[in-house]
Amino acid sequence: MWLFIQIMGALALFHAPELAYGEDFGYDGDLGPRYWGDRYQECRGKHQSPININILRVKQVALPDITFIGFDDPIDDVHVTNNGHTVLIEVENEPHPRVSGGPLDGSYVFSQMHFHWGDNDTFGSEDKINHRSFAMELHMVFYKEHYRSIQQAVKHSDGLTVLAFFYELDRHKHPAYDDMTSALQNVTDPHSSVVMSNPFSFLNILPLDLRRYFTYRGSLTTPPCSEVVIWLDFEQPIRLAHDQIEAFRELRSANGKITHNFRPIQPIGDRVVFYNVDNNYFAYNEIDDPDESGPGSTRKRGKNCSHKIRLSFLTYVFILIGSYIRT
Numbered sequence: 001m002w003l004f005i006q007i008m009g010a011l012a013l014f015h016a017p018e019l020a021y022g023e024d025f026g027y028d029g030d031l032g033p034r035y036w037g038d039r040y041q042e043c044r045g046k047h048q049s050p051i052n053i054n055i056l057r058v059k060q061v062a063l064p065d066i067t068f069i070g071f072d073d074p075i076d077d078v079h080v081t082n083n084g085h086t087v088l089i090e091v092e093n094e095p096h097p098r099v100s101g102g103p104l105d106g107s108y109v110f111s112q113m114h115f116h117w118g119d120n121d122t123f124g125s126e127d128k129i130n131h132r133s134f135a136m137e138l139h140m141v142f143y144k145e146h147y148r149s150i151q152q153a154v155k156h157s158d159g160l161t162v163l164a165f166f167y168e169l170d171r172h173k174h175p176a177y178d179d180m181t182s183a184l185q186n187v188t189d190p191h192s193s194v195v196m197s198n199p200f201s202f203l204n205i206l207p208l209d210l211r212r213y214f215t216y217r218g219s220l221t222t223p224p225c226s227e228v229v230i231w232l233d234f235e236q237p238i239r240l241a242h243d244q245i246e247a248f249r250e251l252r253s254a255n256g257k258i259t260h261n262f263r264p265i266q267p268i269g270d271r272v273v274f275y276n277v278d279n280n281y282f283a284y285n286e287i288d289d290p291d292e293s294g295p296g297s298t299r300k301r302g303k304n305c306s307h308k309i310r311l312s313f314l315t316y317v318f319i320l321i322g323s324y325i326r327t
C-alpha cells in the first residue's frame with residue numbers, strides 16, 4: 001500500500017507542472033471541445049470561433065489598407081515551443097511586429113503565432129470556407145497596444161486580433177518553411193523549446209495577397225474561449241509540401257502524438273462576416289458619376305478590379321458546386 005501511495009505521489013508530481021501549462025483541455029474524450037464549457041463558461045458563448053464562412057452570405061466591404069510593420073525585418077531570436085497543444089512561435093526582439101488598419105482601430109502588437117492541423121491533409125483548419133476545410137491553419141495573435149499587455153487586452157472585446165492563414169498542399173516544398181520544420185524535430189516532446197538557427201521574417205512565410213480577407217468578431221478557439229478577437233482570415237492559402245505538414249503531426253502531447261488540434265465550427269448566430277475587396281472597386285463607382293468623370297486611365301483600373309471581383313465570385317461558385325458534389 002505504501003509503495004502504491006509513493007507511486008501515486010510520484011505520478012501527481014509528474015503531472016503537476018503540466019496542469020500549469022493548461023493541460024485541462026484537449027481535443028478528444030472527456031477533455032474534448034464538447035466539455036470545455038463545463039469548466040470555461042465562455043466556451044458556450046454566442047460569438048464563438050471557429051465558424052464556417054458562407055461566401056454567399058458575406059458582406060463585401062472596402063476597408064482601409066492594412067499596415068504591416070516589421071513583417072519584412074529578419075528576426076534573430078525566434079523561440080519555437082511545443083506547449084502540449086500546438087507549436088508556438090514567439091519573438092524576443094523589440095519592438096515586436098505590429099499591425100493596424102483594415103477593420104482595426106489602433107495598433108496591435110505581435111504576441112505569438114501557432115498552428116492547427118488534422119490527422120491528414122484533407123482537414124485540419126479551424127475556420128472553413130463553404131464547409132471546405134484546409135490542411136492546416138496559422139494564427140498570428142496580436143494584442144491591442146492601447147491595453148499594454150495581452151493579459152489586460154483579453155479583458156476587452158477588441159483586445160486581440162488574429163491573422164489567420166490557410167494551408168493547402170503543393171508538390172513542392174516551401175523553402176521559407178524549412179527552418180521551421182527542422183526546428184520541429186527538436187521540440188517533439190511536450191514543453192520543449194528551441195531557438196531557430198537562422199533569422200526569420202514574417203513576410204516570407206505568408207501568401208503574396210494580403211489584401212483579400214474575411215473579417216468577423218469571434219473568440220479564442222481554445223479555453224477560456226474569450227470573445228475578444230477580431231478575426232482576419234486571408235483568402236489566399238499558403239502552399240506546403242506533404243512532408244512539411246507531416247512534421248507538425250510528429251509533435252507530442254502528454255498523451256501521445258498531436259494528430260489533430262482544431263476546434264469544430266461554432267454557430268455564427270447574428271454575426272456578419274465581411275469580405276474585404278479592392279478599394280478601387282468603390283473608386284470606380286464614384287468615378288462613374290457623370291459629374292465626376294475623370295481620366296480614362298483611372299476608370300479602366302476600376303473596371304479591371306470589378307472584373308477581378310466577378311472572377312473571384314465565380315471561383316467560389318465553382319468551389320461551392322465542388323463541395324456539394326463531394327458530399
Ligand SMILES: [Zn+2]
Binds near residue numbers: 116221
Ligand atoms: Zn489558434
